[in-house]
Amino acid sequence: MGSVKVKNLVKKYDKATALKGVNLDIKEGEFYALLGPSGCGKTTTMRCIAGFENPTSGEVLIGEKVVNSVPANRRNCGMVFQSYALFPHYNVFENVAYSLTIRDLYNGSFGQRAKTFARLIHKKLGKPSKEIQEKVHDALKYVELDHLADRGVNELSGGQQQRVALARALVMEPSVLLMDEPLSNLDKKLRNTMRTTIRKIQQDLKITTIFVTHDQEEAMSMADHVAVMRDGEIVQMATPTELYSNPKDPFVADFVGSSNIYQGKVVDRKENGDSIVKVNDNTILESTTHTDKEDVEVLVRPEGIEILKNGRMEDHNVLEATVKISTYLGPTIRYDIELAGMEVMVEEEFQPNTTLFKEGDVIKVFLPAERVLLI
Numbered sequence: 224m225g226s227v228k229v230k231n232l233v234k235k236y237d238k239a240t241a242l243k244g245v246n247l248d249i250k251e252g253e254f255y256a257l258l259g260p261s262g263c264g265k266t267t268t269m270r271c272i273a274g275f276e277n278p279t280s281g282e283v284l285i286g287e288k289v290v291n292s293v294p295a296n297r298r299n300c301g302m303v304f305q306s307y308a309l310f311p312h313y314n315v316f317e318n319v320a321y322s323l324t325i326r327d328l329y330n331g332s333f334g335q336r337a338k339t340f341a342r343l344i345h346k347k348l349g350k351p352s353k354e355i356q357e358k359v360h361d362a363l364k365y366v367e368l369d370h371l372a373d374r375g376v377n378e379l380s381g382g383q384q385q386r387v388a389l390a391r392a393l394v395m396e397p398s399v400l401l402m403d404e405p406l407s408n409l410d411k412k413l414r415n416t417m418r419t420t421i422r423k424i425q426q427d428l429k430i431t432t433i434f435v436t437h438d439q440e441e442a443m444s445m446a447d448h449v450a451v452m453r454d455g456e457i458v459q460m461a462t463p464t465e466l467y468s469n470p471k472d473p474f475v476a477d478f479v480g481s482s483n484i485y486q487g488k489v490v491d492r493k494e495n496g497d498s499i500v501k502v503n504d505n506t507i508l509e510s511t512t513h514t515d516k517e518d519v520e521v522l523v524r525p526e527g528i529e530i531l532k533n534g535r536m537e538d539h540n541v542l543e544a545t546v547k548i549s550t551y552l553g554p555t556i557r558y559d560i561e562l563a564g565m566e567v568m569v570e571e572e573f574q575p576n577t578t579l580f581k582e583g584d585v586i587k588v589f590l591p592a593e594r595v596l597l598i
């Protein structure tokens with residue numbers, strides 16, 4: 224019912240091609256994030272699915288049905304935007320009841336003159352049916368705002384307003400929930416709380432959800448699958464863990480977390496297929512990546528590098544380095560080090576007994592072969 228497929232979606236504007244053949248296959252109940260830098264086509268993809276935008280070519284299917292010619296109000300998609308887009312003159316209850324009331328009044332047919340229509344809605348909102356009351360209160364309970372049902376929306380915090388927007392989408396029992404940067408206007412702490420709220424509601428209701436964001440942490444912490452977009456195309460689509468541990472190219476690697484990336488050349492292969500790679504023309508490393516390529520990008524995540532302490536030895540990939548900057552980040556400590564002429568980031572967990580290094584200290588670092596990825 225709520226599956227979403229997008230087939231070879233192309234959207235051309237006069238001066239820009241926003242989408243160059245996007246494909247998505249989202250099963251019912253899945254939570255997908257569209258992640259990518261500004262202008263890569265996330266919102267356009269979402270708007271084509273919602274029906275606010277007509278694709279130049281390609282198909283959108285909701286629940287296995289092609290909906291290209293179905294108007295937005297009949298696609299049964301709930302939308303939540305970055306700007307909450309609430310009605311300032313209505314209270315919380317009325318905002319959430321609004322769309323239900325319209326549906327109840329006209330059952331989707333907008334034949335009335337606008338003025339009469341607005342008056343009718345207003346009248347009906349003041350006297351909601353029992354069914355509407357129940358539905359609105361249920362939706363408000365989901366977002367933990369039922370106690371503020373009578374409050375004006377301008378008297379709410381940003382996080383509460385976004386919860387109203389979410390309740391307003393949920394109350395229509397959409398088969399697909401589309402969220403476009405819904406947390407961008409909130410401060411960091413509130414964003415974290417809202418991430419949990421949205422994820423929990425999504426799992427409770429098992430509603431197919433597409434979530435647009437340019438924040439990798441948000442995408443990775445919330446979604447079952449993440450589609451990374453660049454320049455109107457999907458570069459890689461995978462689970463968050465797969466994306467992080469096996470990025471397809473340096474763009475994805477860099478976008479989904481901090482990374483050390485260098486040019487390398489595979490100079491030998493071991494019997495088991497592991498690679499011996501020369502990095503930056505002078506450093507030899509072992510990698511468990513099996514590849515046919517000779518020219519590669521060598522990726523090592525900052526937390527994949529270990530600083531050897533207390534006489535610990537390893538038999539491969541041990542290099543000497545000099546600490547340039549050390550930065551205390553709370554749960555972790557980050558070192559910017561110089562290693563054989565390369566600038567390298569290392570991040571290690573901070574514990575009360577952690578040995579701290581300072582600028583100028585010479586350290587030995589270990590890059591486990593399985594953490595040296597060749598892409």
Ligand SMILES: Nc1ncnc2c1ncn2[C@@H]1O[C@H](COP(=O)(O)OP(=O)(O)OP(=O)(O)O)[C@@H](O)[C@H]1O
Nearest residue numbers: 236239240241260261262263264265266267268437
């Ligand atoms: N109505 C429009 N007319 C012309 N060009 C447009 C229009 N809407 C989007 N574009 C262009 O299409 C491309 C994709 O835009 P889109 O809004 O989908 O990107 P986005 O990834 O959502 O970006 P952001 O994160 O900044 O919102 C951009 O180059 C943009 O300038």
